[in-house]
Amino acid sequence: MKPANRLAFIKEYYFSRKLQEIKEMQQNGIDVINLGIGSPDLPPPYDAVAQMQLAAKQENAHKYQSYRGADELREAFADFYQRKFQVEVNAATEILPLLGSKEGIMHISMAFLNEGDEVLIPNPGYPTYTSVTKLVGAKPVFYELKEENEWQPNFNELEKQDLSKVKIMWLNYPHMPTGVKASQHLFHDAIAFAKKHDILLINDNPYSFILNDNPESLLAYPGAKEVGLELNSVSKTFNMAGWRVGAVLGSQENLQHILKVKSNMDSGMFLPLQLGVAVALKENEDWFKNLDFLYKNRRTKIIELVEKLDCQLEDRDLVGMFVWAKIPEAYQTSEEFSEHILQTHHLFAAPGTVFGSGGEGYIRFSLCVDEATIEKAIKRVEA
Numbered sequence: 001m002k003p004a005n006r007l008a009f010i011k012e013y014y015f016s017r018k019l020q021e022i023k024e025m026q027q028n029g030i031d032v033i034n035l036g037i038g039s040p041d042l043p044p045p046y047d048a049v050a051q052m053q054l055a056a057k058q059e060n061a062h063k064y065q066s067y068r069g070a071d072e073l074r075e076a077f078a079d080f081y082q083r084k085f086q087v088e089v090n091a092a093t094e095i096l097p098l099l100g101s102k103e104g105i106m107h108i109s110m111a112f113l114n115e116g117d118e119v120l121i122p123n124p125g126y127p128t129y130t131s132v133t134k135l136v137g138a139k140p141v142f143y144e145l146k147e148e149n150e151w152q153p154n155f156n157e158l159e160k161q162d163l164s165k166v167k168i169m170w171l172n173y174p175h176m177p178t179g180v181k182a183s184q185h186l187f188h189d190a191i192a193f194a195k196k197h198d199i200l201l202i203n204d205n206p207y208s209f210i211l212n213d214n215p216e217s218l219l220a221y222p223g224a225k226e227v228g229l230e231l232n233s234v235s236k237t238f239n240m241a242g243w244r245v246g247a248v249l250g251s252q253e254n255l256q257h258i259l260k261v262k263s264n265m266d267s268g269m270f271l272p273l274q275l276g277v278a279v280a281l282k283e284n285e286d287w288f289k290n291l292d293f294l295y296k297n298r299r300t301k302i303i304e305l306v307e308k309l310d311c312q313l314e315d316r317d318l319v320g321m322f323v324w325a326k327i328p329e330a331y332q333t334s335e336e337f338s339e340h341i342l343q344t345h346h347l348f349a350a351p352g353t354v355f356g357s358g359g360e361g362y363i364r365f366s367l368c369v370d371e372a373t374i375e376k377a378i379k380r381v382e383a
């Protein structure tokens with residue numbers, strides 16, 4: 001069957017293809033160490049799993065669930081935003097739970113974009129912003145993030161462009177893949193820019209609680225709810241990537257538009273997952289301290305590996321679960337270097353170009369691997 005025309009503009013997700021290739025190498029007896037993907041290997045909070053198991057035995061647990069998410073989950077997200085970001089959100093009207101934040105990118109795009117609308121997307125950045133924009137018939141317009149600007153958008157440059165067709169701007173701070181935080185004035189400037197040009201500003205914020213001593217939300221800034229939305233997720237914060245639970249937060253009016261799309265696409269989320277996540281969101285400071293401790297130790301080891309591979313690091317205090325490094329000068333492209341370490345050392349790390357042309361010359365290593373495995377990788381390189 002001939003697929004829809006829209007598929008001509010996108011490719012299968014890079015990691016979907018590459019992980020298949022790695023699996024085939026493994027089936028052929030090659031022990032590939034996968035440092036490519038940001039899927040937390042650590043367990044979620046014990047109480048959250050216990051609550052999920054208990055809830056699975058409730059009588060009403062297996063029915064279709066509310067399109068707006070369980071009250072307990074919305075209230076727990078609201079309380080979490082209050083405690084962690086000092087942001088007030090109305091649990092009844094300003095939070096919409098999602099099946100992970102990735103699906104929110106599609107729902108938001110379907111709710112707000114018409115064919116031909118333009119979307120400002122970070123380069124480098126999370127590839128889903130681009131593919132979803134293309135799937136809905138809108139046009140990606142990349143804004144370049146550069147190391148010399150500390151990977152922050154340059155609004156003066158953007159002001160010189162024709163912005164008349166721009167409807168959405170994606171922000172993602174802390175930024176993936178570079179691991180930088182928003183500069184002090186970024187959110188403030190972005191809100192003013194969005195207001196001036198009537199653009200919907202969305203901060204995709206899944207990495208705030210990984211190796212970050214100052215988590216920030218766009219919604220903490222004056223005027224944010226009028227022009228903006230924030231996506232958040234428990235995937236990284238609570239090691240629950242496979243649970244597929246996230247949320248979009250913003251004004252009631254904007255969320256109503258998103259609900260119109262979402263309620264026509266799924267029929268609610270499995271209740272025990274929602275109740276388990278509600279428990280995770282109440283975790284105290286010990287959870288965050290422990291996570292920090294584990295990832296800090298891993299980061300130290302990954303940096304050792306990265307240096308053994310002759311890559312260069314600009315910053316050793318990156319936020320999030322990746323180390324972003326420059327490839328050695330001897331290699332022309334990120335893909336060439338990634339392929340070299342895969343074939344020579346059986347180590348997989350993501351070439352920077354997976355995240356757009358702005359990632360050329362860089363490679364991304366994940367911290368989602370235990371210390372013993374990172375040590376094994378170091379020994380391989382030394383050998």
Ligand SMILES: Cc1ncc(COP(=O)(O)O)c(C=O)c1O
Pocket residue numbers: 038099100101102103126172176204206232233234235241245246
């Ligand atoms: C920048 C960014 N946004 C969104 C997501 C999706 O996360 P979720 O598991 O909440 O769908 C990821 C996952 O890797 C990501 O890196």
